[in-house]
Amino acid sequence: MKFRGLNSTMLKRIAMVAALGLVAAACTPGEGEQGEYVEIDRDPFPSSYTPLPSGTTVITGATILDGAGGRIEGGSILIENGKVAAVGADLSIPDGASVIDAAGRWVTPGIIDVHSHLGVYPSPGVQAHSDGNEIGDPVTADAWAEHALWPHDAGFIRAAAGGVTAAQLLPGSANLVGGRSVTVKNVPGRVAQDMKFPGAPYGMKMACGENPKRVYGDGSRGGDFRPHTRMGNVAGYRQAWADAQEYQRQWDKYERDYKAGKDVLPPARDLNLDTLAGVLRGEIAVHMHCYRGDDMGTMLDVMKEFDYQIASFQHAVESYKIADKLAENNVCSAMWADWYGFKMEAYDGIRENIPFVHKAGACAIVHSDSSSGIQRLNQEAAKALADGRKAGVDISKAVAWTWLSLNPARSLGIDDKTGTLTAGKDADIVLWSGDPFSVYTKADLTFVDGAVVFDRLNPENNPVMDFELGQPGEGDVK
Amino acid sequence: MRKLISIAAMAALSITVSFTASVSAEDIAITGGKAFTNGGNGEVENATILVSGGKITSVSSGGAVPAGYRVIDASGKWVTAGFMAADTSLGLTEVSLSGGINDASAPAEKGAIGLSVVPAINPANIFIPNTRIEGVTRAMTRMTNTGDMWLGVGAVLKLNDSDMIAQEKAFLAIDLDEGSATEVGGSRAVLWSKLNEKFQAAKDKMGAAAKKDDDDKDEKRPSAADATMNAVLSGDMPIYAVVNRKADIMQLIAFQNRFGVRVILGGGAEAWMVADMLAAAGIGVVLEPSANLPGNFDTLGQTSAAAGRLHAAGVKVAFIPPGTHNSRLVVQNAGIAVSMGMPWDAAMDALTVNPAEMFGVGDSYGKLSAGMDADVVVWDGDPLEVMSSPDAVLIAGVDIPLVSRQTKLRDRYKDLDRSPAFDR
Numbered sequence: 001m002k003f004r005g006l007n008s009t010m011l012k013r014i015a016m017v018a019a020l021g022l023v024a025a026a027c028t029p030g031e032g033e034q035g036e037y038v039e040i041d042r043d044p045f046p047s048s049y050t051p052l053p054s055g056t057t058v059i060t061g062a063t064i065l066d067g068a069g070g071r072i073e074g075g076s077i078l079i080e081n082g083k084v085a086a087v088g089a090d091l092s093i094p095d096g097a098s099v100i101d102a103a104g105r106w107v108t109p110g111i112i113d114v115h116s117h118l119g120v121y122p123s124p125g126v127q128a129h130s131d132g133n134e135i136g137d138p139v140t141a142d143a144w145a146e147h148a149l150w151p152h153d154a155g156f157i158r159a160a161a162g163g164v165t166a167a168q169l170l171p172g173s174a175n176l177v178g179g180r181s182v183t184v185k186n187v188p189g190r191v192a193q194d195m196k197f198p199g200a201p202y203g204m205k206m207a208c209g210e211n212p213k214r215v216y217g218d219g220s221r222g223g224d225f226r227p228h229t230r231m232g233n234v235a236g237y238r239q240a241w242a243d244a245q246e247y248q249r250q251w252d253k254y255e256r257d258y259k260a261g262k263d264v265l266p267p268a269r270d271l272n273l274d275t276l277a278g279v280l281r282g283e284i285a286v287h288m289h290c291y292r293g294d295d296m297g298t299m300l301d302v303m304k305e306f307d308y309q310i311a312s313f314q315h316a317v318e319s320y321k322i323a324d325k326l327a328e329n330n331v332c333s334a335m336w337a338d339w340y341g342f343k344m345e346a347y348d349g350i351r352e353n354i355p356f357v358h359k360a361g362a363c364a365i366v367h368s369d370s371s372s373g374i375q376r377l378n379q380e381a382a383k384a385l386a387d388g389r390k391a392g393v394d395i396s397k398a399v400a401w402t403w404l405s406l407n408p409a410r411s412l413g414i415d416d417k418t419g420t421l422t423a424g425k426d427a428d429i430v431l432w433s434g435d436p437f438s439v440y441t442k443a444d445l446t447f448v449d450g451a452v453v454f455d456r457l458n459p460e461n462n463p464v465m466d467f468e469l470g471q472p473g474e475g476d477v478k
Numbered sequence: 479m480r481k482l483i484s485i486a487a488m489a490a491l492s493i494t495v496s497f498t499a500s501v502s503a504e505d506i507a508i509t510g511g512k513a514f515t516n517g518g519n520g521e522v523e524n525a526t527i528l529v530s531g532g533k534i535t536s537v538s539s540g541g542a543v544p545a546g547y548r549v550i551d552a553s554g555k556w557v558t559a560g561f562m563a564a565d566t567s568l569g570l571t572e573v574s575l576s577g578g579i580n581d582a583s584a585p586a587e588k589g590a591i592g593l594s595v596v597p598a599i600n601p602a603n604i605f606i607p608n609t610r611i612e613g614v615t616r617a618m619t620r621m622t623n624t625g626d627m628w629l630g631v632g633a634v635l636k637l638n639d640s641d642m643i644a645q646e647k648a649f650l651a652i653d654l655d656e657g658s659a660t661e662v663g664g665s666r667a668v669l670w671s672k673l674n675e676k677f678q679a680a681k682d683k684m685g686a687a688a689k690k691d692d693d694d695k696d697e698k699r700p701s702a703a704d705a706t707m708n709a710v711l712s713g714d715m716p717i718y719a720v721v722n723r724k725a726d727i728m729q730l731i732a733f734q735n736r737f738g739v740r741v742i743l744g745g746g747a748e749a750w751m752v753a754d755m756l757a758a759a760g761i762g763v764v765l766e767p768s769a770n771l772p773g774n775f776d777t778l779g780q781t782s783a784a785a786g787r788l789h790a791a792g793v794k795v796a797f798i799p800p801g802t803h804n805s806r807l808v809v810q811n812a813g814i815a816v817s818m819g820m821p822w823d824a825a826m827d828a829l830t831v832n833p834a835e836m837f838g839v840g841d842s843y844g845k846l847s848a849g850m851d852a853d854v855v856v857w858d859g860d861p862l863e864v865m866s867s868p869d870a871v872l873i874a875g876v877d878i879p880l881v882s883r884q885t886k887l888r889d890r891y892k893d894l895d896r897s898p899a900f901d902r
Contacts, residue, residue, distance in 0.1 A: 123771040124778075154771055214576055324894050340884075341605060341803035343575040350888045360894065372768050372800070379810065379864045386865035391888060439813030439864045468772065472724065472748060473779035477818075478770040 037258055038266040040251075040274060042283070045146060047196035049185055052451035056080045058093050059431060062102035067109035067405045067420035071398040077107055079427040082450035087421045100445075106436055108401055109421050110165025110186075110428035110446065111377050112408035114287065114334045115314050115367035119169055119184075119192070120145050122153030123371060124467075133172035134179060138216055138227060139240045141204060142271035143179030145169045149192035152466040155371040158478060160186050160454040161462075162375035163436070163443040165428035166197060168412055170314075173207035173289040174215040176227070176236040180275055181205055181287060183412050185428075187448050188463050201413040203311070204279055208233065208290035208299060209345045234298060241306040244276035251277070285311035285413060287334075291345035293321035300329050312365065312411045316357075317349040323360030332363035332411040336373070337380040337387075354381075354403060355388020355395060365411060366403045377404055382437035397437055426450075503532040503875025507543040508854060511552030515846040516559055516830045525557060529852040532875035536848050550870050550877075552856045558826065559846050560615025560853030560873060561861075562634075563808040564764045564796035564833040565718075565744055568606065568617040569599035569635055569642070571802055582622045582802075591650065592702025593630030595619060601642050605803055607882035610637040612806035613861060613868045614799075615853040616644065618764075618837050620651045620718065627658045627669060631706055632718065634837045636851070638873040648837045649718040650710050654726060655745065656776050670729055677737050680707035716740040716836070718764075722747035722776040731759050742836050744798070747777035750784040753791035762794035762836050767815040785828065786819030795824070796833035813862035825862060851875070 057079040064075035066087060078085040078094070093099060120132040131148035134140040149169060159167065164186050171178035181203035184195040209230065217228035226232045250267035257264040278284040286303075290296045290313045303310050309330070313319065316333035317340060319326055326333060335357070340349025350356075357364040366381045368374035385400040409419025418426045427450035434441040446454040455461045464475050506529040513525035515537060526541035527534060543549055567582035574580050581598040584590065599619070609617070620632030629651035636644040652673070659669040683704065700708060709715035721730050722745045731752070734741045743749055746763040749756060756763065770782040785795050797815070799808035812825040820828075834844030842851045852875040859866035871878045890898045 124774045126774060158771060210576060320888075320891050321894075338807070339804065341573065341608075342801065344573055344577045347573060347577070348887055350884045350891075352888050356888075356891065371771055375770075376768070376814070382864045383810075386867065390867065391892065437865060439810060439862060440817045442817060468778075471772065471778045472751065473772075473781060476779070476781050477783050478781045 034258065034261065034263045035265070038254075040269070042278075045144075045193055045196075047198045048191070048193040049187070049189075049196055049198055050194075051082045051449035052187060052453070054079070054082050054427070054447075054450035056094055056097040057100065057450065058091065058097045059100045059102045059107055060091075060093075062105050062107040062431070063435075064107045064421065065398045065401045066422070067401055068422070069396075069399045069402060071396070075107070077421060077429065079429065079447065079450045082427055084421050084423055084425050084427050084429070086423055100431065102431055105434060105444065106432040106441075107421070108163070108430050108432065108436060109405040109419055110430055110448065111163045111404045112412070112419060113159070113164055113167040113368050113374050113377060114312060114365055114408045114411055115369045116159075116167040116169050116371075116374055117172065117369070118155040118159065118167065118371060118374070119149035119151065119153045120171065122150045123155055133174035135174050135215055138175050138212055138225070138236055139177045139272060140171075140175050140179050141177045141240070141273070141275035143171055144182070145171050145180060146182040146192045146196065149182065149184075149195070151189040151192060151195060154465040154468055155374070156186055156188070157454065157463050157465060158371070159374045160446045161443060161456065161478065163378060163430035163432070163446055164374055165430070165446060165448050165453075166414070166418060167374070168203055168287065170203070170205045170287065173205070173211045176207060176212050176233060177240060177276070178205035178207060180284070183414065185448050187453055188465075197414060199414070199417065202275075202278065202284045203287045203412065204275055204284050206237065206286055206288040208288060208295040209292060210343055211289070212236075230295070234302065237299075237302055238305070240276055241280070241302070241308075244273050244280055245306065247273035248277040248280055279308050280306065282309070285309070285411070287312050287314055287411070289314045291315050291317045291343075293318035295345070297322055297325065300325060300331070303329070311413075312363075314367065315346075315369065317346050317353065319362070320350060320353045320356040321348075323357045323362050326357065327360050327362035330363075332365050332407060333357050334365040334367035334408070334411070336369075337366065337383040351383070351387040352391045352393070354384035355391065355393040358388070358395060358403070359393045363407050363410065364403050365407045367408075378432075378436040378441070379439055382439075385437065397435075400437075503529070503852065504877070505530045505544075505547045506550060506852075506872065506875070506877065507547040508550045508552050508557060508856060508870070509543060511555045511557040511856060513537060513557040513846055514826055516827055517845055525552075527557065527846065527854060529854065529872060529875050532852055534846060534848055534850045534852045534854070537846050550856060552870075555869060556857040556859065556861055557846070558613075558855050558857065558861055559830045559844060559850075560610075560855050560871065561613055561809055561829040562616035562618070562796070562833045562844075563609070563614050563799045563805040564618050564836070565798040566617045566619050566805045567622055567802045568609065568619045568637070568805055569601070569603050570595060570619060570621070572600070572603060574802070582620070584621060584624045586625055588625040588628070589703070590621070590624050590628045590630045591706050592704075593621070593628075594647065594702075595621060595630060595633055596643055596646050599633070599635065599642065601639065604883045605805065606637050608884055609805045610871055610873060610878055611868065611880045611882055611885070612809065613855040613857065613871060614806050614808060615855070615871065615873045616833075616839070616843060617805055618648065618833060620649075623653070623657075626662050627653050627673065629653055631715075634839050636853075636874060638876055638878070641874075644843065645837060645839050647706075647709070647715060648839075649716045649742065650706055651718045651720070651744075653720045654730065655720050655722055656774060658720075666726070673733065674736070677707075677711070677733075677739075680704070681711055681737065684708050684711055710739055711737065713738070713740055716742050716838075718742045718744050720744040724748040724751045724779065726776070727752055728755070731755055731761065734759060734761065746784070747780040749793070750781070750787040751779055753788050753793055756788070757792040762796065762832065763788050764796045764798055764833070764836070766798040766800065767811045767818070768800060782814060782818040785815035785825070786821075789820055789824045789828075794832045794836065795820075795828045796836060797828055809862060810864055813864065816862060822862070
């Protein structure tokens with residue numbers, strides 16, 4: 001069995017360290033010298049994001065969806081110092097502000113995609129770029145998506161053209177625990193840290209169902225690898241959590257002992273358990289790839305058994321079957337509008353999944369998991385809205401926009417910073433050529449922190465990613 | 479027990495229903511809508527479309543409805559021909575990943591020139607109702623992969639319950655893309671040499687057979703592969719060549735000139751870069767309008783503006799949906815092409831008459847005009863809009879119930895109960 005976690009050598013070592021600590025304390029009560037207190041750096045790859053230069057801008061005369069369910073006709077929005085300064089029907093225009101007449105156009109908060117592999121599975125999708133699944137061990141909480149993030153992926157600028165201002169970049173779903181995700185601002189960067197959303201908590205990717213059991217169960221990686229079944233999947237999650245609980249106890253004890261004046265050594269560092277323990281401490285949010293309703297139902301109980309919170313089920317193709325339970329347990333569903341059928345656990349997908357989850361009072365999110373889909377998430381929301389209405393679920397366009405910005409921001413823990421057009425929040429904003437629930441509508445301007453990152457009408461101003469330089473189609477309209 | 483009995487009764491009823499669903503076409507009049515006829519008769523306001531014997535018998539503005547016709551009121555709605563997804567594996571694949579056999583994939587098969595997809599088509603495939611109730615009534619279908627470049631002979635499907643094969647031998651599919659070169663010797667140099675050798679040999683053989691035919695009337699029937707090559711070389715059957723890179727597309731044009739065959743270009747990521755050459759060569763392009771990333775070194779120049787650019791250069795365009803399961807999304811793809819510069823009317827043609835003509839069914843399908851098969855869809859708005867959907871779908875004159883496994887799941891879970899499976 002190779003569920004990774006504490007092996008017996010490590011357990012012995014921890015036990016010895018603990019025992020030594022006790023002996024030391026007993027010999028020299030209160031007067032021995034202590035070694036330096038060891039604290040794990042929770043942010044070893046800090047964000048180096050710096051907002052692009054921006055001015056004071058007023059967009060006037062637009063249909064505004066504020067992202068919190070509100071709609072203003074002929075509304076204006078004031079952007080100042082990279083923040084939303086004001087939103088309303090009548091705003092006074094500060095001196096020196098540049099004014100954009102948006103009559104006939106719509107303004108919304110920027111789209112936030114909670115499920116993207118941009119940068120970790122970048123274009124071109126050659127084998128050398130396949131950096132999203134650390135296959136080889138079913139629990140790899142020590143793998144971090146940001147360490148594979150190639151900032152020159154052309155997919156980022158295409159996503160900006162689709163109005164995406166932030167995204168969660170995830171490891172793949174081959175493993176039970178795939179590793180840490182990273183939330184980014186959709187801006188060009190030279191290194192991954194340049195894109196990291198300041199203050200965004202980490203996420204951790206887990207996966208239910210077919211993928212882990214297919215990857216490890218087909219025998220190609222040797223017979224001693226688990227899991228082979230859904231039973232093995234759940235055994236794997238539970239053992240990982242039990243190991244993480246034990247690890248956290250060791251660190252808690254170390255802290256107690258040290259603070260009691262004992263000369264104690266810290267537990268041996270385990271990068272895998274660092275992340276899992278971070279989830280148990282509530283610092284890292286779990287985003288779990290899960291299609292079938294019964295798989296999600298099992299995970300809701302695993303969540304309670306080990307006292308952590310699943311922020312979202314990803315793909316969640318059968319959320320409509322258990323939407324009431326998802327509402328009760330405060331778990332979001334990140335869904336496609338209509339993808340289904342390509343694998344058994346996606347066989348029961350219906351077009352009304354998103355509106356039915358919404359109707360049940362659960363948190364619904366439109367996600368992409370696709371370098372193509374991320375460019376048209378507004379159209380995905382439109383399809384879901386239309387299908388919901390035809391099935392009798394009455395939802396306004398203003399409310400449907402919460403699936404694209406506020407709900408994703410909540411599930412990522414960044415809703416205090418972005419996701420709605422609220423004064424004081426980051427000016428992550430899209431100016432659309434018309435109603436964004438139309439297939440013909442394009443993002444005219446995409447702002448991140450008040451700076452234009454995509455300008456459809458002035459294509460010569462738009463970034464050309466490094467890979468595209470000197471290649472066919474360089475700088476073309478895409 | 480009461481419930482079980484009622485379930486049995488329902489089951490019996492549903493068998494009856496499915497029998498009645500496959501009755502032959504009735505006389506139907508679709509009235510009052512705005513009809514788009516795709517070169518039939520332009521745009522017709524307040525259209526009366528008469529359907530009888532599975533065919534459209536007339537399209538006229540404000541025309542009278544003869545006695546005995548059932549009327550479908552399309553007032554305030556849009557009426558179009560059923561749409562065609564121009565490159566799919568519909569009917570061949572159920573669950574493509576880890577869900578049993580996928581008949582579109584035959585990795586062990588090589589030299590599959592004579593192969594026909596028709597015996598593998600499954601009319602009970604759930605993706606067929608899911609596709610047609612969204613207005614897509616026709617699909618080109620083919621193998622996705624074999625052990626080499628030869629993908630066999632593909633078909634055109636009519637997505638009704640019976641008599642689905644609209645064109646049995648529609649085209650010979652050949653994969654001339656990067657992946658195929660990997661299978662064939664590991665290099666494009668090998669791939670193109672083998673392709674040219676094969677066609678030269680077939681041409682020589684056909685010539686020899688024709689000579690021999692004069693002397694010996696007892697010549698045995700050609701193999702399926704020879705028959706396919708003969709049909710291609712004599713211009714009776716087009717080649718559907720999957721190619722993306724500009725340099726490879728230019729090779730394909732040279733190949734067409736060399737052998738005088740008819741070619742349709744599938745994929746065509748960089749086709750727009752040689753649009754004028756394709757127009758001159760009469761080669762149509764079947765492409766995926768949403769694709770705009772450099773997915774590999776064959777598709778560096780890919781852009782969603784391609785469909786509009788090719789159309790402007792005079793190239794006939796048709797659309798690939800984003801995957802067989804998503805064949806219905808070919809309609810959204812047409813909208814995306816329009817949003818990137820293709821004229822709306824041209825996108826409608828790319829969903830109907832263009833693929834019909836490319837794949838040999840243009841005489842019976844594609845336009846709303848008298849004499850055509852009655853594939854007619856009534857939409858609640860602009861059909862290319864993502865929020866529009868069909869209110870009625872006719873395929874070869876049969877009014878298709880807007881029901882699928884998906885709509886049944888939807889209805890079952892509309893209001894959550896503890897065990898909806900027992901509440902039919």
